[in-house]
Amino acid sequence: MIGLLLAGGCASRKCFTISAEMAGLQAGDTLLFTQCRASDYTVLATDTLIAVRSGGFDYVSRPIEDLGMFILSYCPAHAEPLVYCHRGRRFYTGPGERLTFDGTTEYYPAMRIRGGMYDDPRLQRIFFLEDSLAIESNRAYRKLFAARQRGDQDSVSYYVDRYLEVNSRSEYRDLLRQFVASADDSPYAAAEYLETLHRVSLDEAQERYGRFTPEVRQSSFGRELERMLGILRNIEPGNTPSEFTVKTYDGRTIRLSDYRGKYLLLYHWGYCPGTAWVHPLLLNLYERFHKGGFEVLGFTNLDMDQLPDEWEEMEDFRPVRNHPWPTVHTTDPANAFIKEDYYFCGVPILMLIGPDGRTLLRGFTEQYKPLKELLKERIGE
Numbered sequence: 001m002i003g004l005l006l007a008g009g010c011a012s013r014k015c016f017t018i019s020a021e022m023a024g025l026q027a028g029d030t031l032l033f034t035q036c037r038a039s040d041y042t043v044l045a046t047d048t049l050i051a052v053r054s055g056g057f058d059y060v061s062r063p064i065e066d067l068g069m070f071i072l073s074y075c076p077a078h079a080e081p082l083v084y085c086h087r088g089r090r091f092y093t094g095p096g097e098r099l100t101f102d103g104t105t106e107y108y109p110a111m112r113i114r115g116g117m118y119d120d121p122r123l124q125r126i127f128f129l130e131d132s133l134a135i136e137s138n139r140a141y142r143k144l145f146a147a148r149q150r151g152d153q154d155s156v157s158y159y160v161d162r163y164l165e166v167n168s169r170s171e172y173r174d175l176l177r178q179f180v181a182s183a184d185d186s187p188y189a190a191a192e193y194l195e196t197l198h199r200v201s202l203d204e205a206q207e208r209y210g211r212f213t214p215e216v217r218q219s220s221f222g223r224e225l226e227r228m229l230g231i232l233r234n235i236e237p238g239n240t241p242s243e244f245t246v247k248t249y250d251g252r253t254i255r256l257s258d259y260r261g262k263y264l265l266l267y268h269w270g271y272c273p274g275t276a277w278v279h280p281l282l283l284n285l286y287e288r289f290h291k292g293g294f295e296v297l298g299f300t301n302l303d304m305d306q307l308p309d310e311w312e313e314m315e316d317f318r319p320v321r322n323h324p325w326p327t328v329h330t331t332d333p334a335n336a337f338i339k340e341d342y343y344f345c346g347v348p349i350l351m352l353i354g355p356d357g358r359t360l361l362r363g364f365t366e367q368y369k370p371l372k373e374l375l376k377e378r379i380g381e
Contacts, residue, residue, distance in 0.1 A: 014063035014095040021056045024105030028077040031057060034088075038069040038194040038221060039228050040345045066220035067094040067187055072101075074108050084109060085141035085163075086134060092117060092191050110134035117188045126179060129172035136166045185213045190221040197228055198345050198364075202236045205229055231343050235351065237359045241342070246335045248326045249303075259295055261355045263375065268299045268330075269320070270347035274365045278348050279320050281368055285375060286324060292379035293355070296325035299344060303329070 031049040036042060051057045073088040075081055086109035093099055093116050103111030110131040118127065140163040147155035176192065183189040190212055197205060209217070209225050216222045234241050245255045256264075267282065269275045286296055330339045338344070342351070351362040352371055360374065361367050 014065065016061045016064065016093045016095060016097045016099065018059040018061075018099045018101055019056075020059070020101035020103075020111070022101065022103060022105060022108065022111070023055060025051055025056060025074075026054050026077065027051055029105075030075045030077065031059070032071075032073040032075070032088075033059065033061070034071045034073065035064070035068050036071060037224065038191050039197060039224055040340070040343070042340075044068075064095055067092060067191075068220060069191060072108070072111075074105055076105070082106065083142050083145045085138055092188060107135045107138055109138065117186070120186065120188065122179065122183065122186075123188065126172065126175050129175065133166060133169065133172055137163060140166055181208070184211050185216060187216055187219050187221050190216050190219065190225060194221060194225055194228065197232065198343070202229070202232045205232055228343075231341065234341065235343055235359060235362060237361055239359060240357045241353065241359055244338055244341065246328045246338055247332060249329050249332075250326075252326065254297065254326060254328070256353075257357075259297075259353070260357060262293045262295045263289075263355065263360075263379070264353045265294070265296045265371070266299065266342065266349070266351040266353065267296055267325075268342075268344040268347055268349040268351075270300055270302060272347050275320065275348045278350075278365050278368055279323075281372075283323060285372060288381065289375045289379045290324075292375075294375055294379060296323075298323065298325055298327040299330055299335075299338065300327060300347075301330050 029051045031051060033047045033049065035044040035046070037044060045062070047062055049057060049059050069090065069092055071088040071090050082105075089101075089103075089109045089111050091099070091113055097116040099113055099115040099118070101111045101113055112131060113127075117123070140159055144156060144159035144163055147153075147159055179186070180189045180192045180196070193208060200208075205225070206229055209222075209229060212222055212225075217226070233239060241256070243256050245253060247253055265282070269279065282296065286294065328335055328338070330336070330344065346364065349362070349364060350367045350371060352360045352367075352374070354360045361370055
């Protein structure tokens with residue numbers, strides 16, 4: 001739902017409310033509240049708020065049935081938006097909860113939140129570190145962005161290192177990991193665990209799900225985790241994934257079973273540094289091993305006929321424009337199921353299916369080397 005929501009009451013207890021002090025906010029600025037699924041950030045609904053006062057806002061949500069994950073995005077009405085390395089201020093809340101936000105438009109992804117699960121004393125150090133890192137990483141990212149705009153490569157290198165250093169600090173990640181692994185009674189732990197599923201095994205996920213309290217398992221986050229166990233089971237290395245039928249961008253119909261007897265790489269890619277790095281390497285593997293039975297089926301949400309012209313001028317992305325394997329648009333309604341059934345939760349994802357139909361490996365760019373070694377061993381030069 002997209003609507004204009006102004007300050008006001010909500011008789012239904014299914015709403016949540018936010019009272020915010022936001023320095024720099026001007027009357028007329030736009031705030032978007034996007035509800036997303038915690039496991040893969042699929043957009044479920046979006047509400048629009050036009051600020052009616054400077055320095056803060058009051059928001060009454062549409063009715064919701066259970067706990068949910070939301071992302072607050074900010075767009076000024078009379079100025080160019082600042083550059084952020086975060087998509088917005090992510091938060092969790094449920095029906096009837098009252099939250100307070102406190103922060104600035106300059107670093108709104110780090111706004112302090114009070115109310116609901118944000119009052120859990122076990123989480124206060126984690127929230128403090130998360131917000132501090134958000135401010136520092138956005139500050140470094142802006143300087144990196146400005147250096148790129150100037151063409152100042154020395155400064156770009158410096159601020160890349162600075163950005164990576166900020167985001168490599170371990171205290172926040174260690175504390176969050178410990179909380180998520182041990183807080184069996186916390187819906188916050190369940191929500192955060194959903195974001196780790198791309199790097200845990202099915203056995204690990206099942207064990208963690210089983211330790212959550214019945215109340216957490218019955219929440220929306222718990223039910224989502226239970227649903228995801230079925231999806232992980234479908235794509236787990238060693239298992240046989242479900243059959244699918246998809247339509248390529250040039251109109252062909254392709255089935256997974258068409259590749260039985262081959263080594264098939266499902267390659268989910270997009271506009272990101274990981275794609276720029278791995279794509280030329282996959283082209284090389286295709287050239288070396290295709291005659292021996294290695295196939296690639298690409299998946300992307302990018303329109304192959306409308307890739308940015310500047311990619312021709314960017315050496316890293318030039319190979320992405322042309323490749324010999326079929327490409328499937330995940331935005332095509334006929335293909336919409338594949339992103340969810342095969343858990344395409346990021347880019348680039350590499351998933352190799354063997355001649356017998358079983359998954360041999362799956363992951364992000366760290367799977368390139370195992371993929372290469374497996375093809376060398378089983379197909380040979």
